[in-house]
Amino acid sequence: MPKRGYHHGNLRQALVDAALELIEAKGPMGFTLSEAAKQAGVTPAAVYRHFDGREDLIAEAAKQGYEIFCDVMEHAYETGQPSALAAFEAVGRAYLAFARKYPGHYISMFESGISVNRSPDLAAVAHRAWGVLERAATDLSVHIPENRRPPASMFSAHIWAMSHGVVELFARNSPGNQSPFPPEDLLESGIGVYLRGLGLIPPDR
Structure with missing residues (x-):
């Protein structure tokens, strides 16, 4: 999936949706913010515009x-x-x-x-x-x-x-x-x- 950057759509919700998929597959401690960012199609740095860290997500x-x-x-x-x-x-x-x-x-x-x-x-x-x-x-x-x-x-x-x-x-x-x-x-x-x-x-x- 190409990187779309933090300007696309509702990134905050896209990250939550990505996290939910990863949590279901790997458990709440089995994924990283980088993986959530990749799943949402953005760079890891973009995550911090919305969440302080994985626990916040x-x-x-x-x-x-x-x-x-x-x-x-x-x-x-x-x-x-x-x-x-x-x-x-x-x-x-x-x-x-x-x-x-x-x-x-x-x-x-x-x-x-x-x-x-x-x-x-x-x-x-x-x-x-x-x-x-x-x-x-x-x-x-x-x-x-x-x-x-x-x-x-x-x-x-x-x-x-x-x-x-x-x-x-x-x-x-x-x-x-x-x-x-x-x-x-x-x-x-x-x-x-x-x-x-x-x-x-x-x-x-």
Whole structure:
């Protein structure tokens, strides 16, 4: 690909797109800025007009990933009604779907070591994503008397961790890890067992 220089199109986004491809292929620490520049068709020096370094580039990929992630989660929550349980389960399935469809973004967000507090914009959008799951958890527990109600932030964190575990072990083709059940079924059954244990859904559900 010929060098096009930093004047062409939207170089910032072209570099993010290049980084996402490299992250998916090589991991977040498996590529250099020079490789990202080459993939985008520009000189390495042009990269520094937009990013301070590789971590800055990965952080932008993570921020864009969280923006997509929020939209996916919020859509799942809204369309998963009419019941609070259905909405909660829909959010869990959306997590798996996002990880499959946007692997480069997912890795940037959760496997790169980039802190969500690296920038105010990244922190804000990550907090928004967390808020969707916590809102779904709050709706699910509203029927329980307040003095016996588990904190929504606690069990939403547990469900997030469960979702992440299913993704890492079974939903992204991790070598050597195969399940006799679809990841969606694993997550849904795990959520059911967990929520019954907390008394959030009846045992005969």
